Amino acid sequence: MIIRMEGIHKAFSGNKVLKDVSFSLEKGEIHALMGENGAGKSTLMKILTGIYPLDSGKVEVKGRQVVYTHPKDAEKDGIAVIHQELNILPELTVAENLFLGNEQTIGKTGILKTREMNRQAVQVLEKLGLKVSPTARAGSLSIGKQQIIEIAKALSTNADIIIMDEPTAALTDREIDTLFKTIRQLKQTGVTFIYISHRMEEIFSLCDRISVLRDGEYIGTKVIKETNFDDIVKMMVGRELGGRFPDYDLTPGDIKLEVEKLTRDGEFNDVSFQVRSGEIFGISGLMGAGRSELVETIFGYRKATSGIVKIDGKETAIKDPQSAIRHGIGFVSEDRKSKGLIVDFSVKENLSLTNLTDISHLNWLSTEKEMALYTDLVAKLGVRTSSPQQAAKSLSGGNQQKVVIAKWLGQNTRILILDEPTRGVDVGAKREIYNIMNDLAKQGVAIIMISSELPEVIGMSSRVGIMNEGKWMTILDRDDLTEETIMHYATGGDKHVRQ
Missing domain, CATH: 3.40.50.300 (P-loop containing nucleotide triphosphate hydrolases)
Incomplete structure (x- = not known):
């Protein structure tokens, strides 16, 4: 296991949001994490990446127990996060956004290696099928392209564990296809993914396993090929939902x-x-x-x-x-x-x-x-x-x-x-x-x-x-x-x- 989380408890002001949660990640897999809003998915990932301290339990990454106190600690261990909310700085260039916090400089002078960062930015973006100038102002791009820059930023850190939180929410179908192709290619090279999404079709198309949380508790893990939509829905909500959509019985008027x-x-x-x-x-x-x-x-x-x-x-x-x-x-x-x-x-x-x-x-x-x-x-x-x-x-x-x-x-x-x-x-x-x-x-x-x-x-x-x-x-x-x-x-x- 590349990540193992066991017995995770977390409360805010006495309100228990995670109760004895476990989660494991195998190297080279795409592992979906699902649950209704408020189930505890984001809190669990924030504990994993050092944003929140855990109250009790343990976290192991690559075979050793860790206690991250800052996201930079997790990043040093190869864990990158692509958040649902864009973290693009619109007035900076594409390349400046990609290397924000990891700027390349000439020795200790503080002078940026602008040409080198622009060259590397082009390479990373082309892997994702995005051809834009590295000197273009990021805010001038569409929301979908800005999302792809966020994904490229994670890849530019050479992360081998990438957490994706609703990465396709603002993407076109063509951009989603490009993203999925890239994820599958990276998986073949040993990159591991935790994939958070409400889109069931994406989960069943892309992922290998799926873990479900409900009301802050771990419900179970399934192999995608051995489960179906109805099983996962029942795990998420604790009840049968019936059909995905209401029976159509509308009678249009004037x-x-x-x-x-x-x-x-x-x-x-x-x-x-x-x-x-x-x-x-x-x-x-x-x-x-x-x-x-x-x-x-x-x-x-x-x-x-x-x-x-x-x-x-x-x-x-x-x-x-x-x-x-x-x-x-x-x-x-x-x-x-x-x-x-x-x-x-x-x-x-x-x-x-x-x-x-x-x-x-x-x-x-x-x-x-x-x-x-x-x-x-x-x-x-x-x-x-x-x-x-x-x-x-x-x-x-x-x-x-x-x-x-x-x-x-x-x-x-x-x-x-x-x-x-x-x-x-x-x-x-x-x-x-x-x-x-x-x-x-x-x-x-x-x-x-x-x-x-x-x-x-x-x-x-x-x-x-x-x-x-x-x-x-x-x-x-x-x-x-x-x-x-x-x-x-x-x-x-x-x-x-x-x-």
């Missing part, structure tokens, strides 16, 4: 939203579609296709160059998000932490923000109405929170996402736009969010859902519109939805425009 020849120069062109009350209309496409830009324009975040938006058959001028809200449109951004929540505010305060008109009188907030709103929305969406005053940042990813959705329900929203509604959410919370979406559609809400997960698009959508590089390719009915067909159009296959 046309609620119409988009006609909507264009925003440089981002998308000539987009037309209709969404009916009581349906979930999916939008699919690769990163950079213009999906988020399209819905942000409908919501008024961005200004259209040309085109028409109609609500209930009437042409509507949506100049900003405030006017979109007045017309009954709600919007859940793909980035809940920066655009969906004020993370330092309480759950109650976050729920109140979009509903201030209803819970105040003459500009005075009614604490009684605010509490009633909190109680109603938390109950409707099953938000698990310790109190109204709990800070949003302390909730699990799934519960944070429920709060973001709940904000719009108090508005009597009739059209709800969901951009990546289950990104970074564990499998149990995903099913809960799917049920919420289904229930809203049954109540007559028209839902637009953007998702990069093809099983999610297929499992939840009534119809799917597909984009490629800003072009509206086609709309597929539910009976025609397959991963192959969606990818055909998403990668630029024959255009077939429908509404």
Whole structure:
């Protein structure tokens, strides 16, 4: 075993977050670590890498017992971490980010070997299939390319144990394929991986073994070839979830939203579609296709160059998000932490923000109405929170996402736009969010859902519109939805425009 952790206990302020957890890693394997948000995965990895001290237990790395007090200690032993949250410094160059903290200098002069670092940066990035100038400002690159730079940074330290925490969350399918190819090549050279992801398809495609934590306890380890999706879900949540998606029984009604020849120069062109009350209309496409830009324009975040938006058959001028809200449109951004929540505010305060008109009188907030709103929305969406005053940042990813959705329900929203509604959410919370979406559609809400997960698009959508590089390719009915067909159009296959 290259890593062995036994009897790990950890508590914060008396709250036990890890209870007698064990974990082992064999040299040259790709080992998945799974569990619902709050299961203890990140805490276990932070103990392994010296960010948190353990309360009791022992950690062995490469045959010797270790007690790391700083991540640099772990790095010296060949352990590198690729975090879910980007650690890119946008104003530095690509090469400067790669060598940050490990700069190469001429002797003891402190003068940087800039050319040598640029040369090595090109070599490392080309291994990952990324061809960018090492002198380009990192902040000018797409989120997907920035994520690949994070991965390259880990490789540049010559790590032989790499921990990856949701590394594909911001990557396109093509970039994911490149990453997986690189991981498999590195595995053949003896590099070992701990792979944390909520994407079950990735786990079963890439990994050799899988260990599951639940509520801070070690549940078990399975060989990927000897288990299946349902077994892992049951280990994670402690119960059967049934099918991955709710049974489809939606009956779309009248046309609620119409988009006609909507264009925003440089981002998308000539987009037309209709969404009916009581349906979930999916939008699919690769990163950079213009999906988020399209819905942000409908919501008024961005200004259209040309085109028409109609609500209930009437042409509507949506100049900003405030006017979109007045017309009954709600919007859940793909980035809940920066655009969906004020993370330092309480759950109650976050729920109140979009509903201030209803819970105040003459500009005075009614604490009684605010509490009633909190109680109603938390109950409707099953938000698990310790109190109204709990800070949003302390909730699990799934519960944070429920709060973001709940904000719009108090508005009597009739059209709800969901951009990546289950990104970074564990499998149990995903099913809960799917049920919420289904229930809203049954109540007559028209839902637009953007998702990069093809099983999610297929499992939840009534119809799917597909984009490629800003072009509206086609709309597929539910009976025609397959991963192959969606990818055909998403990668630029024959255009077939429908509404």
